[in-house]
Amino acid sequence: MIPFGSQRGLGQDLATHLLNAHDNERVEVAEVRGAIADDLHGAMQEWEALAHSLTRCRNYLYSLSINPDPGQGPLTSAQYADFINRAEERLGLTGQPRAVVFHEKYGREHCHVVWSRIDTDNERAVPMAFDHEKLMMVTRDFARDHNLELPRGYHRDGRGDQFSLYELHQQRITGLSKGDHKTQVTEAWRHSDNAKSFVNALAQKGYMLATGKRPYVLVDLYGGMQALPRLIDDKSVRTKDIRAFLETDFPPDSLPSIEDAKKLAATHRKAIERHRLAEQRAEERVHLERRQAARRRELEQQAKNLLRQQHQDRQALLTEQRAARKTLRAAHDAQEQRICRERDRNRPRGLSAFLGRVTGIELMRKKLHAWHDRQRERAYRAERHALRERQAQERRALGWQQGLQSRDNQRRLKALARVERRELKSLNETFLRAENVAGRGADNQMPALPAWLLSKASDAVTKERASGAEINAHGTIDLMAKPPRDLEPGQLARDFAQAASEDEERDDSEEGDGGPAPSDQPKVRRYRRKRRRDREPDRGR
Numbered sequence: 001m002i003p004f005g006s007q008r009g010l011g012q013d014l015a016t017h018l019l020n021a022h023d024n025e026r027v028e029v030a031e032v033r034g035a036i037a038d039d040l041h042g043a044m045q046e047w048e049a050l051a052h053s054l055t056r057c058r059n060y061l062y063s064l065s066i067n068p069d070p071g072q073g074p075l076t077s078a079q080y081a082d083f084i085n086r087a088e089e090r091l092g093l094t095g096q097p098r099a100v101v102f103h104e105k106y107g108r109e110h111c112h113v114v115w116s117r118i119d120t121d122n123e124r125a126v127p128m129a130f131d132h133e134k135l136m137m138v139t140r141d142f143a144r145d146h147n148l149e150l151p152r153g154y155h156r157d158g159r160g161d162q163f164s165l166y167e168l169h170q171q172r173i174t175g176l177s178k179g180d181h182k183t184q185v186t187e188a189w190r191h192s193d194n195a196k197s198f199v200n201a202l203a204q205k206g207y208m209l210a211t212g213k214r215p216y217v218l219v220d221l222y223g224g225m226q227a228l229p230r231l232i233d234d235k236s237v238r239t240k241d242i243r244a245f246l247e248t249d250f251p252p253d254s255l256p257s258i259e260d261a262k263k264l265a266a267t268h269r270k271a272i273e274r275h276r277l278a279e280q281r282a283e284e285r286v287h288l289e290r291r292q293a294a295r296r297r298e299l300e301q302q303a304k305n306l307l308r309q310q311h312q313d314r315q316a317l318l319t320e321q322r323a324a325r326k327t328l329r330a331a332h333d334a335q336e337q338r339i340c341r342e343r344d345r346n347r348p349r350g351l352s353a354f355l356g357r358v359t360g361i362e363l364m365r366k367k368l369h370a371w372h373d374r375q376r377e378r379a380y381r382a383e384r385h386a387l388r389e390r391q392a393q394e395r396r397a398l399g400w401q402q403g404l405q406s407r408d409n410q411r412r413l414k415a416l417a418r419v420e421r422r423e424l425k426s427l428n429e430t431f432l433r434a435e436n437v438a439g440r441g442a443d444n445q446m447p448a449l450p451a452w453l454l455s456k457a458s459d460a461v462t463k464e465r466a467s468g469a470e471i472n473a474h475g476t477i478d479l480m481a482k483p484p485r486d487l488e489p490g491q492l493a494r495d496f497a498q499a500a501s502e503d504e505e506r507d508d509s510e511e512g513d514g515g516p517a518p519s520d521q522p523k524v525r526r527y528r529r530k531r532r533r534d535r536e537p538d539r540g541r
Contacts (some may be wrong), residue, residue, distance in 0.1 A: 033095020
């Protein structure tokens with residue numbers, strides 16, 4: 001097996017790459033540890049936020065790819081876990097947040113492990129010195145314990161061998177034999193009543209009638225050339241019979257030449273190939289879009305279920321709060337009714353009532369009852385206000401929680417959109433790579449550049465050098481122009497200084513004797529003021 005590790009940043013791009021289902025036949029996120037989010041994009045975003053807030057580390061991730069040797073068979077899940085734990089301990093990343101993703105590409109399974117290097121307790125990044133040597137030691141120990149053969153370069157004595165991991169070996173070219181050509185042409189000959197039907201039958205089978213050194217020659221769709229009489233497997237049919245059969249409707253001078261027929265066949269073959277390639281690409285694109293749509297439908301269904309659950313939670317909370325308010329109101333009303341019944345039962349009657357009215361005790365009792373009523377009403381209002389505040393807090397908490405859930409779902413949708421764009425980009429790159437490979441041909445060489453293009457490029461470079469440091473009409477050098485490559489060091493600065501001195505001399509010559517130069521006028525004014533002060537009498541004496 002071959003492990004490859006590196007420090008890197010850009011966690012969102014890495015998550016998009018790891019979830020690319022177009023370049024991989026199978027993508028499985030086996031583990032996400034040390035993050036609140038359970039998806040790769042969310043975990044990478046959390047680790048990036050910790051890196052930026054706690055440290056100034058840019059390469060806050062350590063990415064490790066584990067590629068087993070296909071010649072020794074795939075690794076088991078326990079073997080993958082053993083190697084990952086050994087590498088984690090040897091690299092000093094024990095307990096760090098990590099994500100494990102399995103890929104299957106071209107029938108080959110491999111594993112990607114991504115650790116966060118940020119140590120939140122000490123607010124620093126875990127150093128990764130000598131990580132390649134540590135991975136080599138882990139690989140040697142792992143291969144020895146699991147009876148695996150080490151790849152080339154891992155043996156200290158230079159032994160070992162490793163199969164190519166990305167070898168593409170299946171390229172098969174198919175064609176038609178001469179017997180196949182004879183079968184098809186003979187069948188067309190036997191089922192044709194006249195020359196036109198025969199030529200049409202040949203066209204349906206991919207043959208074109210042409211003329212060359214012999215009157216009648218067949219050119220197939222792939223550019224092959226065969227004499228028509230030799231492709232008719234009937235000993236009773238002679239060459240003169242074929243000529244007599246065709247010359248009335250298709251005289252030789254009306255047929256295209258072999259070169260023209262080959263060009264027409266090549267044009268038609270290219271058109272068929274383009275159409276077939278376009279259909280194949282359209283099918284691949286439709287297949288990819290269908291897989292993306294199925295994956296998006298699953299996420300959208302989760303979003304709909306989340307909205308439905310959130311609505312049910314809100315309704316349940318509102319029902320519960322409404323019931324709590326009704327219970328409080330019912331308890332208050334029951335207390336008021338109970339107090340009213342007790343007051344009515346204890347109300348004085350007869351002589352006691354008369355004495356109470358005369359002495360004023362009844363008035364005092366009424367005022368006391370009114371004061372108790374106000375106290376109960378005030379307590380009820382305070383309790384109702386506290387209940388409403390508590391319920392409002394519960395509604396705000398639920399809204400905040402549901403808002404976080406909705407934003408997390410939107411983040412997942414955005415991450416899925418990034419993955420879909422990356423998959424479409426990979427598909428287009430696959431198409432472009434196929435076109436480039438087909439354009440290079442069997443020798444794997446790029447097409448030659450024409451002579452006119454080289455001469456045009458040479459003329460452009462010559463003009464650019466000629467106009468790079470030319471002096472303009474005012475006698476100064478254009479600093480924005482590109483200097484020629486054969487200038488000596490400091491030559492451009494010396495030319496610029498010389499041009500500036502020539503400008504100053506030209507300005508002085510243009511002014512003549514009309515007075516001092518503008519740069520000398522302040523000196524003249526200071527000299528005149530000094531002369532005037534010297535001529536004035538000394539006022540201090």
